[in-house]
Amino acid sequence: MFPFSFEWIWDMSHIIFMGGLWYALSILGAGMTFCIIKAILATANGKGGHHH
Amino acid sequence: MKQTGNSDKPKRFGMVIDLDKCTGCGACMVACMAENNVPFRKDESKKLVSITWLRVYRLTNGKPYPDAEVCYLPRPCQHCAGKHEGHSPCVSVCPATATDYDQQTGIVSQIYTRCFGCRYCMGACPYHARHFNWWDPVWPKGMEKYLNPDVSARMRGIVEKCNFCFQRYQKGLEKAHMEGRRELEENEYQTACTQACPAGAIIFGDLNNPQHQVHQIAKPNLKKGGRPQNPKAFRLLEELATNTKVYYLSSKQWVQDAIHKPDLLDQTEAQH
Amino acid sequence: MDSALIPKGVKRCPIWQFALGLGVVGAVLLWGVYAMFLCWFKGLNQTNMNDYYGFALWIWADLAVIALGGGAFFTGLLKYIIGKDDLKNIINYAVLIGFICYSSALLILAIDVGQPLRSWFIFWHANVHSMLTEVAFCLSCYFAVLTIEYIPLVLENRQLDKIPFVHNLTHTMHEHMAIFAATGAFLSFFHQGSLGGVAGVLFGRPFAYREHLFIWPWTFFLFTWSAAAYGPSFTLLVTRITEKITRKKLVKDTTIQLLAKISGWMMFTYITAKIIDTVYWATTTAPSLGFSLKDFYSNNPVYGYWILGAELILGGVIPALMLITPKIRSNRLLLTLATILAVMGVCLNRWVMVLQVMAVPVMSFDTWAMYYPSWQEVATTVLPVAYGIILIMISYRYLPIFPNEAELNPLEPETPVVAAADTEEAAEEGPEPGLTPAEA
Numbered sequence: 001m002f003p004f005s006f007e008w009i010w011d012m013s014h015i016i017f018m019g020g021l022w023y024a025l026s027i028l029g030a031g032m033t034f035c036i037i038k039a040i041l042a043t044a045n046g047k048g049g050h051h052h
Numbered sequence: 053m054k055q056t057g058n059s060d061k062p063k064r065f066g067m068v069i070d071l072d073k074c075t076g077c078g079a080c081m082v083a084c085m086a087e088n089n090v091p092f093r094k095d096e097s098k099k100l101v102s103i104t105w106l107r108v109y110r111l112t113n114g115k116p117y118p119d120a121e122v123c124y125l126p127r128p129c130q131h132c133a134g135k136h137e138g139h140s141p142c143v144s145v146c147p148a149t150a151t152d153y154d155q156q157t158g159i160v161s162q163i164y165t166r167c168f169g170c171r172y173c174m175g176a177c178p179y180h181a182r183h184f185n186w187w188d189p190v191w192p193k194g195m196e197k198y199l200n201p202d203v204s205a206r207m208r209g210i211v212e213k214c215n216f217c218f219q220r221y222q223k224g225l226e227k228a229h230m231e232g233r234r235e236l237e238e239n240e241y242q243t244a245c246t247q248a249c250p251a252g253a254i255i256f257g258d259l260n261n262p263q264h265q266v267h268q269i270a271k272p273n274l275k276k277g278g279r280p281q282n283p284k285a286f287r288l289l290e291e292l293a294t295n296t297k298v299y300y301l302s303s304k305q306w307v308q309d310a311i312h313k314p315d316l317l318d319q320t321e322a323q324h
Numbered sequence: 325m326d327s328a329l330i331p332k333g334v335k336r337c338p339i340w341q342f343a344l345g346l347g348v349v350g351a352v353l354l355w356g357v358y359a360m361f362l363c364w365f366k367g368l369n370q371t372n373m374n375d376y377y378g379f380a381l382w383i384w385a386d387l388a389v390i391a392l393g394g395g396a397f398f399t400g401l402l403k404y405i406i407g408k409d410d411l412k413n414i415i416n417y418a419v420l421i422g423f424i425c426y427s428s429a430l431l432i433l434a435i436d437v438g439q440p441l442r443s444w445f446i447f448w449h450a451n452v453h454s455m456l457t458e459v460a461f462c463l464s465c466y467f468a469v470l471t472i473e474y475i476p477l478v479l480e481n482r483q484l485d486k487i488p489f490v491h492n493l494t495h496t497m498h499e500h501m502a503i504f505a506a507t508g509a510f511l512s513f514f515h516q517g518s519l520g521g522v523a524g525v526l527f528g529r530p531f532a533y534r535e536h537l538f539i540w541p542w543t544f545f546l547f548t549w550s551a552a553a554y555g556p557s558f559t560l561l562v563t564r565i566t567e568k569i570t571r572k573k574l575v576k577d578t579t580i581q582l583l584a585k586i587s588g589w590m591m592f593t594y595i596t597a598k599i600i601d602t603v604y605w606a607t608t609t610a611p612s613l614g615f616s617l618k619d620f621y622s623n624n625p626v627y628g629y630w631i632l633g634a635e636l637i638l639g640g641v642i643p644a645l646m647l648i649t650p651k652i653r654s655n656r657l658l659l660t661l662a663t664i665l666a667v668m669g670v671c672l673n674r675w676v677m678v679l680q681v682m683a684v685p686v687m688s689f690d691t692w693a694m695y696y697p698s699w700q701e702v703a704t705t706v707l708p709v710a711y712g713i714i715l716i717m718i719s720y721r722y723l724p725i726f727p728n729e730a731e732l733n734p735l736e737p738e739t740p741v742v743a744a745a746d747t748e749e750a751a752e753e754g755p756e757p758g759l760t761p762a763e764a
Contacts, residue, residue, distance in 0.1 A: 001448050007149065017452040017461075024465045024507060031503050032472060039493035047492060100374035100693070111689050125689070134527075141528035147456035148445040168445050169368075169438015171378030172456050178528035178686035184378060184438065186369040208367045209438025288687060291614045292528055311688055 064133075064158035065216055066259040066297030067246070068269045068285070069126055071307060073253035074108075076124030081106050083248030084128075087217060089199045091189030091206070103183040105129065105214035106245050113306045123307050126254065128245065129181040129214035130288065130296035131160045133278065141294060142173035142182065150211075158259075158297060159216050167210040174211060178289055182213045216256075217243040238264050259297060270299040286312050329722045331482055333730035336721050349713050356707025359700040363435050370700040376693035377682050381701045382436040387519055387674035389425045389432075389708070390463075391547070392667065394555025396422020396470060397512035402586065404505035413579040416477055416725045417566075418559045423470045424715055428708030430467060435704050455521035462515030469508035473501065477723050513548050520547025523677045530613040531620050532681040534605060542601050543677070549597065553590035554670035556583050557643070561663040564656075566720065572733045574726040584659055588647025591666060595640035602636070620684055624692040627680050635676060639669015 001018070008014060084090065084106045096102050111123040132140040138153040140160050150167035153160050174182045188208040191199070199205065202219040206212050224241040228234065238257050246256040257264030259272050271281035277295045280286065285299045290312050302308055325339045336342070363370045373380045399418040403411040434440050446460045479485065479494045517540065523532040524541025534541040560583060567574050606617040621629050646652045646662035653659055683693050697705075719725055 001450055005448075007449065013452045017458070018450070021461050021465070024462075024511060025468075027503065027507050028465070028468055028472065031500060031507075035493060035496040035500060038496045039489055042492040042496070043489040047488070098374075100376055101369075109689055141526065145454050145456065145522075145525065147451055147454045147460060148442075148449045149451040150445075150449070166442075166445060166449055167439070168442035170436075170446075170456065171438070172454075172522070174375065174378035175682060176526050176528055180375060180687075180690070183375050184368075186374075187367060208369075211438075289528075289614075291612075292530070292686075294528060 061260065062156050062158070063261070064259040064272075064297060065221075065241075065257070066131070066158070066266050066270070066272075066299065067128065067243075068255045068266045068299045068301060070253045070255075071123050071125060071300055071302040072304070073251040074124045074126060074249075075251055075253075076108055076110060076122075077250065078108055079248045079250060080126055080245035080254060081108060083244040084214070087200055087203070087244035089189075089203045089205050090212075091185070091187070091191075093187065093190075101186050103185070103212065105181075105183070105212070107180075111307065111310060113310070121304070121306065123302070123304065125300065126245070127179060127181070127288070128216075128243075128298060129160065130179050130294065130298045131158060131216065132294040132296050133158065134295055135277070135293050137295075141176040141178065145172045145176045147172065157218075157221065159218060159221075160213075161215055161218065162211065162213055164204055164206050164210055164212065169209040169211065171211065178292065178294070182211050184211050185209060220244075266299070269301070272299075288312070326722075329481060329483055331722070331724040333735065334733065335735060342717070342721060345717060346714060349710050349717070353707060353710035353714065356703045356710060359703035360435055360707060362700055363704065364440065368436075368438060370698065372695060372698040372701065374693075374695075377679075377695045379678050379682055380695055381697040381705055382432050384671075384675050384678045385705045385708075386429045386432050386436075387678060388671045389428050390516065390519060391551045391670050391674060392555060392558040393422045393425025393429075394512065394516060394551030395557075395559035396425075396473075396555070397466070397508050397516075398552040398555055398590075399559065399583065400473070400505040401509040404502040405509065408582065408586075410576075410579050410582050413575050413726070413728050414559065414563065414583060416727070417563060417575075418556075419470065419473045420477065420716065420719055420725060421559055421562055421712075423474045424708070424712035426463065426467045426470055428712060429463065431708055431711075432704065455518045455525055458518040459515050459522065462511045462518065466508055466511040466515060469504055469511065472497070472504050473508070476501075477719070477725065480724055481722050512551070516548040516551040517544040520544045520677070523681055526681070529681055529684070529686060530610050530615045531684040532677065533609065533613065534601065535609055546594070546598055546601060549590070549594040550670055550673060553587060553594045554666050556587040557591070557647075557663040557666040560584060560587070561660065561667055562716075564660050564663070566716070570720070572729065574729050574732065576728045576732070579728075580659070581653060584647050584653050584662075585650075587666070588644055588653065588662075591640065591644035592648055595636065595644055598640065599636060602632075620680070624683065625694060627683060631672065631676060631680070635669055635672040639665055639672050643669065 002008065003010075081104055085092070085104070088105060090103050090105060092103070106126055106128045109125045109127060111125055113119070113121045115121070132142075133153070134140050134144070137158075138155060140151075140153055143151050143153045143160060146167075147170060148166055148168055150163045151160060151173055152163070169184065171184055174180075174184060185206055185208045189205060200219070202223065220243065221236075221241045224236045228236055228240070238261075241256075243254075243256050246254045255265050255269065257266040259267050259270065259278075261267055269282060270285050272278045273281050277293060278287075278297075279290070280299050282299075282301070284301050284303055286302075286308060287294075287296045287299055288311065289296075300311075330336050359370075371380065371382075395418045399411055399415050402408040403415050434443065437443060446457060450457045450461075476494045476497045479490050484490050485494065520543035521541055523529075524534040524536075524543030526532045532543075534543050536542070537545070560580060563575055563580070610617065610620075621627055621632065643662040643666040646658060646665075652662070679695065683695070685691055685693075
């Protein structure tokens with residue numbers, strides 16, 4: 001699973017496949033972190049709280 | 053597949069099974085179960101959930117008396133190599149690398165502690181050589197004392213199959229090492245089924261070693277995916293290019309006709 | 325009693341009715357939970373699976389539910405990436421249905437594997453060459469995407485939305501939903517495809533095996549395509565069922581027609597490709613492996629040519645033609661019929677690619693294997709359906725799933741009690757001065 005685990009081989013299959021997994025997880029993680037931080041900042045600036 | 057191990061010439065352990073000699077007695081099946089701690093239930097009549105690493109099939113020519121003929125065919129795991137050595141149908145599909153093709157011996161192993169029982173390998177195997185532990189093993193009282201200590205018992209929820217009695221290879225290597233040598237004699241590593249057969253129908257050895265009987269009888273042509281050059285010899289499902297290591301001998305034409313499709317072999321040859 | 329949780333501008337049934345509904349479905353759910361515990365504690369001998377049927381009802385249910393949940397990724401792709409903005413009226417429901425479908429698939433998988441506590445091995449000891457590994461990776465990531473897409477819907481609950489941070493979080497997530505939708509579409513392409521790849525790479529099973537394009541068998545692309553085509557039809561069908569049960573129109577006609585039209589054309593192109601693939605496989609691939617088409621459809625009690633016709637014609641060509649024809653599509657009853665046929669068609673395709681693969685003998689002296697599920701398998705397959713219904717019930721009641729609902733179902737004007745008081749007061753005052761009785 002990780003490059004430091006004993007089964008890892010630096011071949012194209014591992015790089016593309018596991019790289020793809022980490023890439024997708026990174027985008028999701030970064031995206032959510034970004035949204036949460038932006039929401040915290042917006043709340044700190046006093047926005048939100050009104051309901052429609 | 054990353055391979056460690058010695059740099060000796062790789063072996064390809066395989067079998068030749070002479071169907072003319074097989075009487076269908078089933079001693080091979082029993083020996084296999086005893087050697088490998090294969091579990092069994094009180095009622096073994098449901099064959100589809102019965103675990104028999106080696107299974108004997110009964111073939112007939114379909115003709116009425118007096119032309120009726122019967123042939124018994126023992127079918128262990130075929131230890132397929134596939135188109136590229138190591139590309140067995142089952143090995144390539146296992147998601148947890150719980151089954152592995154050993155490049156040094158040609159044996160397809162099963163790692164019981166890693167298998168999580170998805171059964172994809174069972175779907176992939178056209179020979180139905182793989183069995184699932186639908187139940188936990190229950191040994192009759194006292195039997196746990198005479199299980200083979202060299203073979204791990206399996207719990208429910210995992211797949212198991214014939215591994216050419218690999219524990220005997222390891223034991224043979226240990227003995228050879230103690231005696232200061234690296235190579236085994238032909239008779240130092242034999243599977244349980246081979247030794248149990250009263251008719252001597254099963255022969256086991258290294259297909260790559262010209263001194264071993266299996267090589268001399270089957271004469272595998274490695275340039276043509278291991279195809280036997282002996283006209284009496286054939287492999288099951290040759291046309292699927294599974295490149296198995298179990299060669300069958302039969303002098304009866306009806307057996308050969310019933311089992312394989314020789315006219316397709318030219319096509320598969322062209323594809324290689 | 326729970327009116328504070330109900331979205332503004334819409335009406336919901338009394339809570340006792342809701343609780344009763346939940347209770348009925350809950351009883352079915354409990355039956356499924358009981359069967360699930362039987363399988364976990366007693367083992368898979370509780371099923372009718374055997375060494376010939378390692379893949380059976382559960383794997384079919386997984387494949388079917390994931391194909392049907394394809395409406396989520398495809399509608400998301402159409403709305404957020406391609407820009408079909410009209411689909412905003414149905415995207416929430418598509419996401420909810422997708423969330424239910426994928427969580428169901430993961431639940432069924434947890435029951436299906438022999439050693440569920442070792443499931444993490446598929447990540448830890450991943451075999452990158454196995455199609456099933458790709459399925460597991462992409463499925464897990466995509467379920468994370470669906471969760472991310474469902475969270476804003478939950479946070480839009482009237483009471484939660486009052487909290488400033490929650491409101492802002494929902495807002496930012498909606499703003500950036502395109503990133504998640506794009507990732508979801510990418511992941512879906514691969515896991516829908518690799519589910520097809522699971523069957524297509526089996527070179528030991530000529531019924532399943534297909535020629536490859538690079539490393540992918542043609543079934544890879546056919547499965548992605550069929551999920552994109554049939555998934556929206558399932559979304560439309562579930563929407564229609566929901567409308568029938570709630571006795572309300574929930575989504576604008578223009579949106580329904582748009583999604584139905586797209587689904588129809590996707591189905592049409594898919595079934596064309598599928599028929600070409602079937603013909604090639606029947607005439608070239610299978611014979612090169614020693615099998616004729618007849619070998620796959622005879623000498624057994626169930627699998628005959630009828631199943632091929634049912635999948636391709638009844639479940640493919642007919643609903644496709646119905647949905648691409650405006651006159652038929654605009655008739656709501658015929659549209660619903662088309663979606664029913666479509667759902668049947670994709671379920672049949674998934675059945676064939678799992679169970680018929682297992683049934684067909686390969687060695688010449690082997691026999692056909694037949695199978696029917698045990699009650700435990702049926703119960704554990706019904707379990708996620710019950711869970712899905714409960715989640716839909718709760719989500720529909722408390723979350724603004726349907727943007728058009730208020731507009732399409734305007735609430736009654738102010739109650740007559742107030743008007744009567746006015747009339748009484750007017751009567752006490754007497755007729756307006758200066759007005760004759762005839763004019764009053």
